[in-house]
Amino acid sequence: MNQIANLYQKSNKEEKLIIGLMSGTSMDGLDIALCAFKGNGTNTEIKLLHFKTADYTDVFRKQVKSIFSKREVDLEMVCLMNEQVAITHAQLINAAIAEWGYRNDQIDFIASHGQTIYHAPKSLHKREGLPNATLQIGDGDHIAVHTGIITLSDFRQKHIAGGGEGAPLAVYGDYLIFSKENEDRIMLNIGGIANYTYLPGSLDAAKVFSTDVGPGNTLMDQYVQQHFAGLYYDKDAAIARKGKVNEALLKELLNDSFFGAAFPKTTGPELFSLSYLEHAQKASDTASIAKEDVMATLCRFSAQGIIDSIQRVLSDMHNPVLYLSGGGMHNPLLLDFLKEALPQITFKTTSALEIHPDAKEAVLFALLANETLCGGQIYFGERVNVPSICMGKLSLPK
Secondary structure: OOHHHHHHHHHHOOOOEEEEEHHHHHHHHEEEEEEEOOHHHHHOEEEEEEEEEEOOOOHHHHHHOOOOOOOOOOHHHHHHHHHHHHHHHHHHHHHHHOOOOOOHHOOEEEEEEEEEEEEOOHHHOOOOOEEEEEEEEOHHHHHHHHHHHHEOOOOHHHHHHHOOOOOHHHHHHHHHHOOOOOOOOOEEEEEEEEEEEEEEEOOOHHHHHEEEEEEOOHHHHHHHHHHOOOOOHHHHOOOOOOOOOHHHHHHHOOOOOOHHHHOOOOOOOOOOOOOOHHHHHHOOOOOOOHHHHHHHHHHHHHHHHHHHHHHHHHOOOOOOOOEEEEEHOOOOOHHHHHHHHOOOOOOHHHHHOOOHHHHHHHHHHHHHHHHHHHHHOOOOOOOOOOOOOOOOOEOOOO
């Protein structure tokens, strides 16, 4: 059977097995979600069969970080890591498939997000006459060849081509998987950057949106890695709990035009970096405060971006329910800040919706692949940054 005929046959299967991949800005590992799909669009039936986060080696993580979120990097290293990320991901996928008791030829498709190394919407780069842009590395052809599985990748480019900013993409999957009639929902994902999808109980797709709201874990993680040897993040907020929120620093951290911008909007660690913190400390005369106080303030900063953005939509919601996912949901101090400020909201995790919270983003990319393969365009209205499109480039294994 030729490759196009094979693609056609797999796309038309009643049930498809799709592996979704996600590697976020924290770079702690590769999220691998094996999902079974039936149908498409609002009739999609999805079952999460297996999930794991495959750890990265310290060497690999260091290589990626050498080209991550920097305006000037070694171009040769970018080229090399485009291939290396894909080869590494393929090895981790092959190991996961074997661990779960499958053969590679039983898996129909892979949906790979890739590794973002730079995100540059116009709102961030501010270069006159130049477009929105984003770059994810981890070549889809290499994944397809090294696994023998048809791979869809590079999803964010189509979003930009269609008039979006390349992020966030959760609106497309959240609407199809998680919308529920007569229940107003907020799907809050706290990764390196925090974002949420607003899902009205009316099921009106034209009112659905996803938006970034500010930093999630990225600034806290960067600060810990710089100042606390051997740690990658503040586990259980142990450091932040020893400190006290500095109000002057918090006020200066929140003093950026991003927070007042209209929804939907996108951002990244290109803005929320250690230099952003350094500038805020200098402006607020807080450069000498205790490191624990800085961590407590950064945690509150992440929480406040989320709180302020959710409060913008609360007046339109009736008995709202918030479903959490992402690494930030494991930060107890961050959750305390959110629950204290938003008492009118019921907090749950996506486990209540039968999707493992840590798997949610990987599952969403598997769903985007399913829509591209056999779905139609879901109409989200004629709105800026929300193009009604299918996404993902196809790579054939042979």
